Amino acid sequence: xxxxxxxxxxxxxxxxxxxxxxxxxxxxxxxxxxxxxxxxxxxxxxxxxxxxxxxxxxxxxxxxxxxxxxxxxxxxxxxxxxxxxxxxxxxxxxxxxxxxxxxxxxxxxxxxxxxxxxxxxxxxxxxxxxxxxxxxxxxxxxxxxxxxxxxxxxxxxxxxxxxxxxxxxxxxxxxxxxxxxxxxxxxxxxxxxxxxxxxxxxxxxxxxxxxxxxxxxxxxxxxxxxxxxxxxxxxxxxxxxxxxxxxxxxxxxxxxxxxxxxxxxxxxxxxxxxxxxxxxxxxxxxxxxxxxxxxxxxxxxxxxxxxxxxxxxxxxxxxxxxxxxxxxxxxxxxxxxxxxxxxxxxxxxxxxxxxxxxxxxxxxxxxxxxxxxxxxxxxxxxx
Numbered sequence: 001x002x003x004x005x006x007x008x009x010x011x012x013x014x015x016x017x018x019x020x021x022x023x024x025x026x027x028x029x030x031x032x033x034x035x036x037x038x039x040x041x042x043x044x045x046x047x048x049x050x051x052x053x054x055x056x057x058x059x060x061x062x063x064x065x066x067x068x069x070x071x072x073x074x075x076x077x078x079x080x081x082x083x084x085x086x087x088x089x090x091x092x093x094x095x096x097x098x099x100x101x102x103x104x105x106x107x108x109x110x111x112x113x114x115x116x117x118x119x120x121x122x123x124x125x126x127x128x129x130x131x132x133x134x135x136x137x138x139x140x141x142x143x144x145x146x147x148x149x150x151x152x153x154x155x156x157x158x159x160x161x162x163x164x165x166x167x168x169x170x171x172x173x174x175x176x177x178x179x180x181x182x183x184x185x186x187x188x189x190x191x192x193x194x195x196x197x198x199x200x201x202x203x204x205x206x207x208x209x210x211x212x213x214x215x216x217x218x219x220x221x222x223x224x225x226x227x228x229x230x231x232x233x234x235x236x237x238x239x240x241x242x243x244x245x246x247x248x249x250x251x252x253x254x255x256x257x258x259x260x261x262x263x264x265x266x267x268x269x270x271x272x273x274x275x276x277x278x279x280x281x282x283x284x285x286x287x288x289x290x291x292x293x294x295x296x297x298x299x300x301x302x303x304x305x306x307x308x309x310x311x312x313x314x315x316x317x318x319x320x321x322x323x324x325x326x327x328x329x330x331x332x333x334x335x336x337x338x339x340x341x342x343x344x345x346x347x348x349x350x351x352x353x354x355x356x357x358x359x360x361x362x363x364x365x366x367x368x369x370x371x372x373x374x375x376x377x378x379x380x381x382x383x
Contacts, residue, residue, distance in 0.1 A: 006304040007069060014070050018077040021050045030082045034355065037209025039164055043085050045120045052078075054117030056093050056245075057101060061109055062117030068245070068307040072252045076300070079256025080263070083359040084211055086256065088122065090249030091160060096123040096169060098242040099185055103230030112187055116167055124165035124191070126156040126216055127239065134372050136171075137180050137236060141218060143172040145225065150174070150186060152196075152221040158366075162214030163199040165191055170218065171235055174228070180236040185229040188221075196221040206358045240317070243367060247320035248310065250367040251303040254327035255296065257363065261331075261338035261356040262292040268342055268351075279341075288341055292334045299327035318380035321373040329370060331360035 025046050033040050047053045055071045057063025064070075071093055078086035100113045116123060132139040141154025152172055162168065168191040175182030191197055200215040230238055266289060269280035279285045306319035335357035339346035346353045364370045 005301060006308045007073075011069055011073060014066075015073045015077060017050075018052060018074050021046075021052065022077055022081040025050070026078065026081045026085060030352075033084075033210045034208055039161075039210055039212050040082075040084060041122070041164060044088060044122055047085060047089060048117070048120035053089060053092065053120055054097065055089065057097050057113065057117050061101070061113045062115070062119075063097075068248065068310045069304060071245075072248060072303055072307040075249050075252035076256040076259070076303075079253040079359075080260040081256075083207075083253055083257060083362075086249075086253050087160065087211075090246065090253065091125065092116065092123045094246035094249050095125045095127075095239070095242045096167070098245050099169060099229055099238050100187075102241065103185075103234070103238045104187075105226075105230075107226075108187065108229060112167060112189065119166075121166035122161050122164050124159050124161040124168045124214075126159040126162065126168060126170040128158040129154070129156055134369055136239070137183070139171060139173065139183065141170065141172040143170075143174050143184065143186055145174075146222075148225050149222045150225050150227065152186065152218045152223065154218045156216040156218070157203065157214075159199075159214045159216045161212050162216055163192070163202065164212055167191070169229065171239065172218075174232050177233075182233050183235040183239075184232050185235040185238055186223060187227045187229055188223060194221055194223075205362070207362050208355070208358065244310065244316050244320045246367045247324035247373070248303060248306050248316070250363050251299070251306065251320070251323035251327040254324070254329075254331035254360065254363045255300045255303055257356050257360050258292070258296045258299065258327075258331040258334040261335045261353050261360075262289070262296055264351065264353050264356075265289060265292065265338045265341045268345075285341055288337045292337060295330045295334060299323075299330040302326055318377055321368070321376040321380075324367060325370045325373040325377070328360070328363035331363055332357075335360040 051064050052074050054063030055066050059065040075086045075090050129139050143150040143152045168188045170186050173182050174184040196219045198217045200217050203213045205213055269285050270278055272279045303323040306316055306323040309316045309319050338353040339357055342353055345351050
């Protein structure tokens with residue numbers, strides 16, 4: 001069995017468990033959901049039943065109480081087959097789970113966190129705006145006080161899982177200071193039934209129609225003021241902390257997508273014959289496969305290293321940014337070469353590598369573009 005530096009026997013056993021789940025529960029439904037453009041809601045309960053949903057959330061709040069290396073493994077192996085359920089797991093443990101667990105009140109943890117991971121609820125975060133993407137501090141959505149309520153107004157885009165979510169966190173300004181210092185996180189349970197909250201459209205995107213990415217309008221949305229997570233005005237700091245986890249999740253997605261594309265390419269190169277021999281015997285193909293193998297393993301080790309540092313209690317902004325940037329760039333490179341190895345068949349939807357290539361592109365953009373992450377890394381070099 002292949003071993004990886006930083007992993008213990010229990011992690012290898014956990015990987016085998018996730019691989020079995022993917023092969024038995026995920027792989028058989030991918031093609032149908034992709035063809036119909038249908039988000040896999042039915043898989044969420046199955047993820048929970050298999051112990052793959054609230055991986056890093058303590059058992060007292062409905063999770064599995066495992067470490068971040070287990071989180072990395074689960075997200076990687078799910079992405080090896082299909083990135084959509086991996087994204088659901090990553091978001092629930094990072095931007096949502098980390099924010100509530102580390103910064104929420106005990107009442108919020110008991111009421112919201114426990115319900116999310118006991119009932120396997122779909123979560124969403126409404127952060128990005130038309131004019132506030134990489135510059136998250138430029139957001140314009142506001143939450144003003146009216147008595148003991150907050151009134152939320154604004155527009156968001158790229159709210160993953162929004163229209164199918166059972167719990168949503170919206171990032172809004174609760175003061176007039178501007179910049180980072182008046183941003184708060186606000187929890188909204190059952191967002192589908194909140195007056196003034198409209199899921200305007202599902203944004204068509206490269207990844208395909210099965211993924212849910214919403215434009216959301218907040219028009220006088222009223223919630224109790226106690227729905228603010230943690231301290232008012234500290235939301236930007238909370239998001240940056242949660243992004244450390246989210247970037248490890250994105251890195252794991254990149255590794256898994258690249259691994260899936262490499263596996264498909266190895267199988268294809270062994271089966272496909274030209275000039276009376278398998279194409280793997282041609283150096284032009286075999287060297288591509290060799291480069292894939294080196295880069296995927298390097299990306300995996302870098303991601304495990306970041307997760308291991310987080311398990312040790314360290315702040316991992318630099319490590320997470322390095323893993324995310326390298327692993328998702330590898331995913332893009334590997335999937336591009338995988339399509340090339342498959343030739344015209346790789347360009348068709350009859351084979352999975354064109355989907356892997358589309359999935360890989362997204363990983364370079366969300367959880368901070370790779371350009372932003374390179375800036376994060378550079379900043380830490382001069383501390």
